[in-house]
Amino acid sequence: MAVRATLHDVALAAGVSRSTASRVLAGTDRNVDPELARRVLAASEHLGYRANPVARALRRQSTGNYGILVPSIRNPYFVQLVDAFTEAARSAGHGVMLAESADDPDIEAARIDGFGEAFVDGLAVVPTSMARSGVAIRRAEGRSRVVQIDRWATGAGCGFVGVDNDAGVAAVLDHLRASGRRRIIYIGAEQEASAGAERLAAFRSRAEPGDGEILLPRFSTTAGREAAHRLLSQDSLPDAALCTADVLAVGLLSTLQREGVRVPEQMAVTGFDGTDLLELVDPPVTALRHPMEAIATRALGLLLNPTEEHHRLAPELVVRASS
Amino acid sequence: MAVRATLHDVALAAGVSRSTASRVLAGTDRNVDPELARRVLAASEHLGYRANPVARALRRQSTGNYGILVPSIRNPYFVQLVDAFTEAARSAGHGVMLAESADDPDIEAARIDGFGEAFVDGLAVVPTSMARSGVAIRRAEGRSRVVQIDRWATGAGCGFVGVDNDAGVAAVLDHLRASGRRRIIYIGAEQEASAGAERLAAFRSRAEPGDGEILLPRFSTTAGREAAHRLLSQDSLPDAALCTADVLAVGLLSTLQREGVRVPEQMAVTGFDGTDLLELVDPPVTALRHPMEAIATRALGLLLNPTEEHHRLAPELVVRASS
DNA sequence: CTGAAAGCGCTTACAG
DNA sequence: CTGAAAGCGCTTACAG
Numbered sequence: 299m300a301v302r303a304t305l306h307d308v309a310l311a312a313g314v315s316r317s318t319a320s321r322v323l324a325g326t327d328r329n330v331d332p333e334l335a336r337r338v339l340a341a342s343e344h345l346g347y348r349a350n351p352v353a354r355a356l357r358r359q360s361t362g363n364y365g366i367l368v369p370s371i372r373n374p375y376f377v378q379l380v381d382a383f384t385e386a387a388r389s390a391g392h393g394v395m396l397a398e399s400a401d402d403p404d405i406e407a408a409r410i411d412g413f414g415e416a417f418v419d420g421l422a423v424v425p426t427s428m429a430r431s432g433v434a435i436r437r438a439e440g441r442s443r444v445v446q447i448d449r450w451a452t453g454a455g456c457g458f459v460g461v462d463n464d465a466g467v468a469a470v471l472d473h474l475r476a477s478g479r480r481r482i483i484y485i486g487a488e489q490e491a492s493a494g495a496e497r498l499a500a501f502r503s504r505a506e507p508g509d510g511e512i513l514l515p516r517f518s519t520t521a522g523r524e525a526a527h528r529l530l531s532q533d534s535l536p537d538a539a540l541c542t543a544d545v546l547a548v549g550l551l552s553t554l555q556r557e558g559v560r561v562p563e564q565m566a567v568t569g570f571d572g573t574d575l576l577e578l579v580d581p582p583v584t585a586l587r588h589p590m591e592a593i594a595t596r597a598l599g600l601l602l603n604p605t606e607e608h609h610r611l612a613p614e615l616v617v618r619a620s621s
Numbered sequence: 622m623a624v625r626a627t628l629h630d631v632a633l634a635a636g637v638s639r640s641t642a643s644r645v646l647a648g649t650d651r652n653v654d655p656e657l658a659r660r661v662l663a664a665s666e667h668l669g670y671r672a673n674p675v676a677r678a679l680r681r682q683s684t685g686n687y688g689i690l691v692p693s694i695r696n697p698y699f700v701q702l703v704d705a706f707t708e709a710a711r712s713a714g715h716g717v718m719l720a721e722s723a724d725d726p727d728i729e730a731a732r733i734d735g736f737g738e739a740f741v742d743g744l745a746v747v748p749t750s751m752a753r754s755g756v757a758i759r760r761a762e763g764r765s766r767v768v769q770i771d772r773w774a775t776g777a778g779c780g781f782v783g784v785d786n787d788a789g790v791a792a793v794l795d796h797l798r799a800s801g802r803r804r805i806i807y808i809g810a811e812q813e814a815s816a817g818a819e820r821l822a823a824f825r826s827r828a829e830p831g832d833g834e835i836l837l838p839r840f841s842t843t844a845g846r847e848a849a850h851r852l853l854s855q856d857s858l859p860d861a862a863l864c865t866a867d868v869l870a871v872g873l874l875s876t877l878q879r880e881g882v883r884v885p886e887q888m889a890v891t892g893f894d895g896t897d898l899l900e901l902v903d904p905p906v907t908a909l910r911h912p913m914e915a916i917a918t919r920a921l922g923l924l925l926n927p928t929e930e931h932h933r934l935a936p937e938l939v940v941r942a943s944s
Numbered sequence: 945c946t947g948a949a950a951g952c953g954c955t956t957a958c959a960g
Numbered sequence: 961c962t963g964a965a966a967g968c969g970c971t972t973a974c975a976g
Contacts, residue, residue, distance in 0.1 A: 372700060
């Protein structure tokens with residue numbers, strides 16, 4: 299680990315002042331004599347100079363980095379969200395720091411506070427709890443920029459960008475009913491997160507006699523298997539299972555199949571998030587496609603230019619062999 | 622987003638110098654009059670003061686943060702590695718920045734260089750390619766601290782911590798042969814990464830007539846499914862499949878089962894990494910348990926205290942129903 | 945035990 | 961167009 303060249307070294311080698319060297323290298327001011335610029339560039343190259351990001355950030359009062367905090371990076375849906383956000387940030391010249399909250403509001407609060415010690419200008423967060431996440435988020439708003447993605451918390455004073463859950467549930471339900479499925483079972487998570495609450499409300503407002511619900515403690519493949527066992531223990535199977543997360547659908551599907559249930563003949567299964575998972579299983583699973591890039595781009599926009607607006611983007615139904 | 626209080630504000634409110642306020646708050650010097658300390662703490666509390674990490678880092682010439690670069694966060698094995706590293710770092714008071722290289726040496730090089738612009742004191746990297754990753758790693762060594770985890774690259778001048786692949790393959794093979802499995806097929810990835818090369822060498826040195834190999838372009842569930850199709854297209858099934866990644870084992874298992882193969886009766890299947898995946902499938906899959914915490918802790922140690930040592934830690938065999 | 949001063953490495957008004 | 965100077969917010973020898 300060699301000693302890193304500083305701006306001073308470059309200026310010395312090029313025979314100019316640090317001001318001029320900085321103007322050339324940081325590109326903040328185009329008005330520099332071409333010959334001097336050439337010398338600065340040559341010296342910088344020769345010394346392998348890289349501006350010290352810490353010093354630059356202190357002076358500029360901005361690191362150019364943003365944090366993203368998701369409930370779990372074991373859920374491919376959030377991985378996809380992180381990817382989209384990172385890509386949006388990168389193409390705008392920003393870096394991204396990732397953290398996860400383990401689906402726990404207390405850990406989440408600790409991570410949000412922790413980002414205060416980190417080198418970020420702001421934070422995008424997927425709140426774990428509608429009721430409990432607001433406090434830490436509001437605290438963070440006091441010292442940084444914050445935006446909520448995919449879920450929102452009551453009491454948070456910052457913006458939000460997510461999918462339109464009501465429209466999403468409606469699209470899946472319409473599709474299932476249009477293909478003749480009558481008894482539809484809603485498989486979701488407890489209403490702790492806003493997304494779960496919105497999806498459940500959307501379902502209930504459209505439920506018909508014979509429909510039902512299974513609510514699980516969390517979104518995971520294991521929870522999907524658990525749901526399958528509950529279905530199998532009932533007298534008869536429903537016509538379709540509307541899962542509100544892809545991991546639930548995948549867990550459900552594999553357990554049903556292992557127990558001899560034929561999908562989609564005996565029962566249709568739908569996912570929600572549109573992750574790659576759904577195309578890897580057999581049969582591929584019908585689900586929504588969330589406009590991830592648009593969500594990520596808009597979230598970044600709210601971070602750069604804060605407002606308290608809530609944005610809901612429409613998902614698109616992708617019908618596959620499972621329904 | 623309110624204006625953040627600075628050390629100057631705290632000192633002013635407490636009626637002391639910035640030096641004294643800093644000594645109390647940063648805890649760098651215990652010799653402060655208790656009464657003054659009390660006043661500083663009270664003022665800090667009242668103003669909601671948090672030291673500006675950027676300024677602190679510039680002065681200390683250290684951010685206290687470390688980066689970790691893995692081939693993919695879609696592979697639960699690397700997620701587990703990241704978790705262990707993050708936990709080790711956190712408990713030592715360090716933060717962690719995560720990036721992924723998409724299993725591509727060029728992207729990897731870009732990310733390694735990118736960490737030079739990031740706010741980290743060093744970088745732990747899982748090199749994607751034994752032959753090609755060394756250049757970027759060596760470049761990074763010139764300006765920061767670097768350690769290799771799980772895999773190593775030729776030409777890198779830094780330390781390495783990983784599992785003992787030779788011992789691991791030997792343990793699985795011994796177990797399979799001891800339980801009467803004769804024709805064993807090795808299912809691995811191309812030898813681009815050092816782990817793959819070491820495992821394949823370990824297998825070959827112990828292979829017996831009737832054993833075989835299937836080499837895939839990468840470690841993924843999809844690759845595991847592909848391996849199953851290749852096995853099924855052969856005249857007869859082997860007695861056991863020794864998969865060198867859990868994702869391979871899971872993909873293989875599900876496809877075999879779908880095609881009516883009974884595991885472990887007709888064929889044993891073993892994984893390698895010991896991720897949670899293996900206990901979620903039916904039957905649960907035999908694999909090694911890698912000493913993740915020890916690997917992570919030692920890697921962090923090499924980052925804090927650089928040496929060029931290569932450390933190989935012994936994995937432990939965990940026998941489950943799949944073999 | 946305490947405070948004034950220097951300095952980490954940059955960027956950017958400001959004066960020339 | 962260029963350079964001397966100030967300053968971002970800290971920490972830490974140093975002198976007292």
